[in-house]
Structures are given as structure tokens and as C-alpha cells.
Amino acid sequence: MEVISLSQDKNNFKDSPEWTKYEDTKDQFIQSIAKNMTLYGITPSIGRLYGSLYFSEEPMTLDDMRDSLGMSKTSMSTGVRTLSDMKMVEPVFKRGIRKDLYRTEKDWYKSFTALFSRQWKKGTETNIEEADEAKMELEQLYKETEDEELKEKIENDLERLAYARNYYMWLLQFVDVVESGKIFDLVPKRDDLERS
Template sequence: MDKPTSEQFEHINNQLISEFSKTLEMFSLNQTEAQLFVTLFFNDEPMTLDDMKDALGRSKTAMSNATRTLLDFNLIERVFIKGARKDLYQAKKDLYDKFMKTYVSRWLSAIDQQLSSLDSIQSQVQESNINSDSLDNKLTEAIKFHRSLEEVFKQISQYDQ
């Protein structure tokens, strides 16, 4: 069997990063954030912003923004290495747990915001004395839908504890 060339290795590595990142994009990460996380996840050593920029062929600003988002979602961490002059980052390895907690939390937050907005709309309808069975039914269904989602994601969050 022939030894793979560096071009073949690079091509397969890029395919792996691309396919893995597609899954992570379903967790509301953009393409750059997902690809950066995968790169950090598979890298054995912490990386600087310059390392990330070189690995993904993106700007340092794009890497900085993606890093900030991943830090906010608690998916990566800043690490200290004595003598290093630049910030270093690495992926947190408990991947499933981190993504599920982040995903469920974001859904619950979004649902809460939507329910608040729907309650506000319902109050406006009541205050304006609009008598519309159609509008009342639509509001009731929208609230019911969001309450059902809320219940499902609360159940999921109980399993993550």
C-alpha cells in the first residue's frame, strides 16, 4: 500500500473538518465557529489566533470573533503555558455534554423570549378590545406550541444534570 502524500492527507483532513463542522452548525454555530472548534478539538496542542488563522485560512479578526463566541458558549478555554506571550486556546473535550447543555440552554432562552412576546401580544389584543376568534385561536396555538417545546427541552435538560 502506498504511503499517502501530504496533499492526500491535507485533503482528507479538510474533508473531516468540513463534515464534522456541518454537524456542529446544527447547534447554531456559524461555519467559521464550527470549523474552528473542530480544528481545536483535533489539535493536540493549544493554539494561538495566528495558528488558527493559518490552519483555517481566515483572518485573525474572524478567528478572534469565533474564539470569543466559543468562549461564551464554554466550548473552548484559554490556557496558560509558562513563557507563552500570546493567548492560547484549546477545545474542551467533553463534547457531547457541552454541546447539549449549550443547545438546550439556548433553546430554553429563545422559547422564554418568544413566550414573553406572545404574552405581550395577547395583552395588546385584550386591551384593544379586538374580538377575533381567529386571532385568539392563532395566539392560543402559538403559545401552546412554545409551551410544548419548553416542556421537551426542560425534560432534555434534566437528563444532562
């Protein structure tokens, strides 16, 4: 089975074992990026698009992306929009070129804080709402029931809900620390380009 390079520049392809090894190694890393981006709700195909853009020497048009990844222009457009909304891709202007050009946001720290904050804040706020709603319903049931065993169960569950809510409030504080950039005071960025 022939392996199709995800990041291969077809106009500058070098047909030697060294170049093949180079392309294969790069593509393997792009596949890893794509797989792990599902943690943030990004599909593997959009993850591969991001990886391909990240390793591109020049900004790419939708046609370039389509040729590189073998996907439809519509898929590329949707992927770029998704990545742009997540602040992972940005448009680029180049004099004399009419087509839209895109490149990745080079600052992964910035991308991570935007993406992490958005995903976790949304989920956490939903969980707080659900916990509050469950608490109200259980408190109402507690007032209405005569069943002592059920009352005891409700008391225990209300304690669990209070613990869960406190955890979610802490998580929102953590998200705020990430979103505001204060996280880098605690865990500094690694900008030394150290190869280990």
C-alpha cells in the same frame, strides 16, 4: 484547483499519498463539523476553527490558527472568543510560552449541553413572551368587539396560543433536563470509544 489542508501541521507535513489521504479525510470531517455547527448559530469559519483545534495534537496560538486556516488574526480572535463564550474552547497555560494558547473542550457532551441550553432557552423564553402578549391583545379585542364571527376566531386562536404556551413550557422543562445533566440518566453518554 489545489486543496489547502485546514488541519495540516506545516512543520510536519508528509508528502506521500497516504498522508495526503489522511489530511483530506480529516479536513472533510472538519468541513462537516463546520457546516453542521450552523445549527447552533456558529458560522462555518468558526466551525472550521473549532475542527482545526479539535484535531490539533497541541494547544494552538492565534498565529498557529491563522497559519492553519489562512484567516486574519482578528478573525481568529473573534472565533476563539465566540467558542470560549460557548464553553467549547478553553485557554491553556504552558510554562515559557507568552502567547495565549487554546484547546477545545474535550467533553463534547458538556459543550452540547451548554450550547443547546443557551440557544433553546433564549428562543423558548422569547416565544412565551410573544404568546403572552398576543393572548392579552386578543382578549382585549374580544371584550371590545361586537363582531360574533371575529369573537369565534379569537376564541379558536386563544386555544391555539394556550397549546403553544404549554408546549413552550414543556420545552423549558426539557432544556432544564439537558442543562442540569439529568439527560444523561435517560440517555447515557457513550464513553466506550467503540469503532463501528
